[in-house]
Amino acid sequence: MSQSNVGRRSFLKLAAIGAGASATSVFGNNETLREATNEEIKNPFPNSVIKKTICSICSAGCGVLAEVDEASNTWIRQDMAIDHPISQGSHCCKGIDQIDLTKSKMRLKYPLKKVNGKWERMSWESAIEEIGNKMLEIRKEDGPDSVEFLGSAKFSNEQAYYFRKFAAFWGSNNIDHVARI
Numbered sequence: 001m002s003q004s005n006v007g008r009r010s011f012l013k014l015a016a017i018g019a020g021a022s023a024t025s026v027f028g029n030n031e032t033l034r035e036a037t038n039e040e041i042k043n044p045f046p047n048s049v050i051k052k053t054i055c056s057i058c059s060a061g062c063g064v065l066a067e068v069d070e071a072s073n074t075w076i077r078q079d080m081a082i083d084h085p086i087s088q089g090s091h092c093c094k095g096i097d098q099i100d101l102t103k104s105k106m107r108l109k110y111p112l113k114k115v116n117g118k119w120e121r122m123s124w125e126s127a128i129e130e131i132g133n134k135m136l137e138i139r140k141e142d143g144p145d146s147v148e149f150l151g152s153a154k155f156s157n158e159q160a161y162y163f164r165k166f167a168a169f170w171g172s173n174n175i176d177h178v179a180r181i
């Protein structure tokens with residue numbers, strides 16, 4: 001089967017099998033493990049409920065079915081809302097993995113700086129100080145129109161307002177919305 005013939009669900013199943021095989025080889029000798037019961041295999045999250053919600057990444061607001069495990073109050077799986085009037089069962093590549101905004105181990109939780117080719121953690125105060133100083137240096141050397149401010153589709157009205165104000169106080173009209181690209 002060619003890669004293009006592998007549907008999303010098949011791909012996810014294959015990925016799950018791959019992940020399961022890796023986990024089995026890592027923990028294979030751990031005596032605390034037991035085989036899952038048939039009930040657990042059929043339904044690993046018996047207390048889960050489907051919550052209808054929307055993707056918050058952009059203002060299109062595509063429909064998301066979020067499966068939540070009530071016992072642990074955890075978002076465990078995501079699917080598309082086929083009956084949603086806007087998205088009608090489709091998502092873009094950002095929305096399809098929206099669950100990763102809460103679950104991914106790759107989430108960026110603090111500022112990082114590349115030093116000699118390696119990422120190093122830094123404090124928020126140092127990051128803001130360094131970025132601010134660099135911006136002031138750029139403005140002094142090349143003027144306020146040497147930069148562009150690019151707004152985010154995730155901004156709320158209020159965030160968009162103060163982002164616009166920030167550009168104005170900076171001294172430039174070079175500001176636009178990310179969707180323009």
Ligand code: SF4
Binds near residue numbers: 055056057061062095
């Ligand atoms: S799935 Fe994509 S298009 Fe839909 S709301 Fe999310 S980011 Fe926007």
